[in-house]
Amino acid sequence: MSRAKKLPTWRLRERFAAGLSAMYAREVPAYSTLLEVSAQVNREYAARNRDTARLGSLSRVSAERHGAIRVGTPAELNAVADLFSAFGMVPVGYYDLRDAASPVPVMSTAFRPVDAQELARNPFRVFTSMLALRDPRFFDTDLRARVQTFLQRRQLFDPELIARAQMIAADQGCDADEADDFVGRAVAAFALSREPIEKSWYEELSKVSAVAADIAGVGSTHINHLTPRVLDIDELYRRMAARGITMIDTIQGPPRWEGPQVLLRQTSFRALAEPRRFRDDDGRISEGTLRVRFGEVEARGVALTPKGRERYEAAMAAPDPSTVWGRYFPRTDDEMAAQGLAYYRGGDAAKPVVYEDFLPASAAGIFRSNLDRDAETGAEADDSGYSVEWMAQAIGRHIHDPYALYEAQEAIA
Ligand code: OOG
Ligand code: NI
16 A cells, blocks of 8 residues: 655645635635735736746746734743744744834734745744733733633634644654644634633723733634735735725835835724624623624745844934935835845845844834724833843743844855
8 A cells, every 4th residue: 555645834825825715715705815915916927027027937926825813822822833833934034013102912923934945935923922921011920810700711722633744844744644634723713713702801901902802801812813914015005095995094014115125014894893793791692793803914034134124214203204215215126136125045135035024113113003992001110131142031932033044044055
């Protein structure tokens, strides 16, 4: 009897990303429109521009997505890390959104592949946030204890699924005939639950923050958005608006300009009201709606060095960054490379290293654009001790430093 063919983790990642995308398209119809328009914009862009592939092949870009999920506890984050390890996705970077102009009670990391070859095969990444329950500015002692009890009682993932994931990660893949079942169950773990929501509990948490309610007000987690990549985000924005889809006011991140595209530009449409069932204190079930899931799209540019990033922050501090951009950034990749502002493979300005991560200000903006009101924070001192080291320890894993990864990519000629 011949042995079943083995699928490597990147094939599983490719199927996982495609499976989530198919599920999200069924659940959120406006996402399908976004995919359609993105594909159209990408095809037209590729036909007009011969150097499209410098920031990734059209096949990579067309399949490219990032997702976002939110969990409550270190134990849940740990389970997510185990699950994603079966797809060759590891934690990279640390984003503390409690510090944002409009604070959100979470800290986040991104799970993604890190090797250049793995990224080229399928770069699927998931922005993953954990509730900052120990931060007294958001949660008093009483509420914290009740949230903790609630979270301890729920189980986001079947332990058997997690055990399977650990085995697949150790083997770097699984037999082809097992893959469908494993990937299918992993995808289903992120579907929107149809279970009734305890109304008064959800409302109490909403008063702290809509994100707290989305995380700890329900018994499961869900994909919160899924983001395709486009080669021309300004054109996409215009076309979505022309189709009558209300986008947020701006494209976040660096402005459009004729020089090299840097980092990440993102825009989104507002969360849509989705039907959900609620249970009131008497046990009565009623129908209602919640706005939690939305659509986002992004364009990616070259990764900046720490020096380039400093310039970026300085330019972004201007009232209208687009009017001053040329004072901070040169107009050509050659100059960017020569001044040590961005990463290029083998130092060759024709081979930019794509930015694979996120931007804290944009992330906070994305969260915010989908909330009806800001979180109410108290004046207490933050004694939570949250930091990248804290998170790494809590999940028993190294959290990769994005700059170290870009440097390693630059070293590949
Ligand atoms: C995550 C928001 C951050 C991005 O693209 O910056 C994000 C969330 O809403 O859970 O996805
Ligand atoms: Ni996003």
